[in-house]
Amino acid sequence: MHLSQILTNLMEKQNVSAYKFSKDTGISDRLVGYWKKGEKLPSAENLIIIANYFSISVDHLLGRDETTASEEASSAYTPDEKKHIRKYRFLDDHGKKIIDFCLDEEYDRCIADKETVKPETIMIRFAYLPASAGTGLELPEESYKSLEVKASKLTKEADFAVRVSGNSMEPTYSDGDILLVVNMPCINVGDIGVFVLNGEGYIKEFGGDKLISHNPDYPDIKLSEHDVVMCSGKVIGILENEDFV
Secondary structure, three states: HHHHHHHHHHHOOOOHHHHHHHHHHHHHHHHHHHHOOOOOOOHHHHHHHHHHHHHHHHHHHHHHHOOOHHHHHHOOOOOOHHHHHHHHOOHHHHHHHHHHHHHHHHHHHHHHHOOOOOOOOOEEEEEEEEEEOOEOOOOOOEEEEEEEEEEEHHHHHHHOEEEOOOOOOOOOOOOOOOEEEOOOOOOOOOOOEEEEEOOOOEEEEEOEEEEEOOOOOOOOEEEOOOOOEEEEEEEEEOHHHEEOO
16 A cells, blocks of 8 residues: 555544644645645655654555554554653653653553452351360350351362361361361261360361371370260361452
């Protein structure tokens, strides 16, 4: 496409008259008319002015790239944006660094805002009285409350959560950890579960005839025929910090 046609298309698409172009650039509107008719060609200096004004490359203005004028015009800058670009090009290096810094900061903030999506959440029962991983603590049904957490494979699978009290299950679980538990009346040997033994709650590994502590400083709890023991569920994982809403 000839330069005259490219220039004509750009001016039409961006609603720029020869008078406005002349007023904005200081180039005679009569000379612009010659360019549009193809009667004269712009000088190298004027080619740069035209390219900067329409925010395109000189190569495109000369028809040397594959981008058509209509494609360029479809993504044309607004008058205010072009004004900002012209002002930016006038700045010295110090001024450009300041503008670049502000622009990067605001761009990152806006991108982060757009990418921030509220995560899906679910409610699970949470035993706010801790189950002991040490000496034992009562875990009555009325001690549960609702806890809102981010939805994940583990949190969706869990039926309730319970906080560890004590360090008898270290290093596997530590005091204060919140564990996710699936309701299960019995678990396999080797699984870790929440047990109610003679009315007290424990988090232990099931050993068949005993409840096993992982910390060697704590003895296992031997089970006898006189004990009343019930399994409340199987521990399937820890509620991590990022799981909280």
